Amino acid sequence: MPPAAKPSFQELLVRWYQQGHRPLPWRETADPYRLWLAEIMLQQTTVAAVLPYYARFLAKFPTVQALAAAPLNEILHLWQGLGYYRRAHLLHRCAQQVVHHYQGEFPRTEAALLQLPGVGPYTAAVVAACAYETPTTVVDGNVLRVVARVRALPQAxxxxxxxLRTAAASLADGAPPRLYANAIMELGATVCTPTTPQCASCPVNGWCQAFAQGTPTAYPIKLAKAKLPEKYGVAYVLKDSKGHLYLRQRPSTGLLAGLWEVPHTGWEVTKTPAQAIPEFPEVLREGGTIQHTFTHFKLTLEVRVGELGNIPAAQRFSPIALPPLPTLMHKVLRAAEVI
Ligand code: SF4
Structure with missing residues (x-):
């Protein structure tokens, strides 16, 4: 009798996944709305951070129609603290397109999904594979790491x-799309981790070239990282005699679009001491310094706290009923000890 064939990479991976995985809510659904929502939230954010936001969003907006009909301000409010606020704007626009152009049904093909606002190749591939069982090449950071190691890919x-895409597609070829996509992402997140891969207990170690070489963490080859530029500014936390705060809304496009903020000097690349904004009074006290990292620069803000006699009603907010603020502004208000 011929010897039994060695189980394939896919078989081992899928079997391992079916024997147990993290009970993430977006893994247990084939609803494209829920899958899409999770993937948009998970961009640049950890699973632990996303879980409560995901639950709150679904409780408030259980369908794409409910999300499309909501005022943007309400979405920004729920998004507060998750960062990268452009995603919240695109989320809203995408929901509206799905409702108005596709009668509330997410399109089924990667090509059509890619036309939606905020949907990139990874999200399109996940929704097509996990909602519609379409064979796609799902590549996020976790999959990149697994494939680079299994195939010992010699370039950044x-x-x-x-x-990478050729190698990922050949490993996935013929596998059940939804199960396979979830399994390889789970392996990267829990076993084939960046610095301490658990190769001894990895279900696909018999197929892994990096493991065979004894150098799993040498892959993926690292890209040289560019140093982020630094910017500086001064933020003014201004209150009236009742403790109400002066806030202004940012423009509807660009960085932190539509969110609210305290007045500030602007963010410049030089450290030159910024002057007080002329229309505001002298500052009563220093509120310390905060730092914040955006994707494309690092910001250091000096915080100053002062009083204003009259704040126009449209810009006056109680610290316990604030409009949508970015994380940066939460840091500023905490430094000024007003929240
Ligand atoms: S054997 Fe190690 S390096 Fe290879 S896929 Fe498994 S965990 Fe990753």
Missing amino acids: LVPTSPS
Whole structure:
């Protein structure tokens, strides 16, 4: 009798996944709305941070129609603290397109999904695979790491690198799309981790070239990281005699669009001491310094606290009923000890 064939990479991976995985809510659904919502939230954010937001969003907006009909301000409010607020704007626009152009049904093909606002190749591939069982090449940071190690890919990679996508597609070829996509992402998140992969207990170690070489963490080859530029400014936390805060709304496009903020001097690349904004009174006390990292620069803000006699009604807010604020402004208000 011929010897039994060695189980394939896919078989081992899927079997391992079916034997147990983290009970993440978006893994237990084939609803494209829920899958899409989770993937947009998970961009640049950890699973632990997303879980409570995901639950709150679904409780408030159980369908894409409910999300599309909501005022943007309400969405920004719920998004507070999750960061990268552009995603919340795109989320809203995408929901409206799905309702108005697709009668509330997410499209089924990757090509059509990619036309939706805020939907990139990874999200389109996940929704097509996990909602509609379409064979796609799902590549996020976790999958990139697993594939780079299993195939010992000898070059620095990004998720769109042709050599990576070819290798990822060949590993996935013929597998059940939803199960396989979830399984390889789970392996990267829990076993094939960046610095301490658990190769001895990895279900696919017999297929892994990096493991065979004895150098799993040498892959993926790292891209040289550019140093982020630094910017500086001064933020003014201004209160009236009743403790109400003066806030202003940012423009509806650009960084932190539509969110609210305290007045500030602007953010410049020089450390030159910024002057007080002329229309505001002298500052009563220093509120310390805060730092915040955006994707494309690092910001250091000096915080100053002062009083204003009259704050116009449209810009006057109680610290316990604030409009949508970015994380940066929460840091500023905490430094000024007003929240
Ligand atoms: S054997 Fe190690 S390096 Fe290879 S896929 Fe498994 S955990 Fe990752």
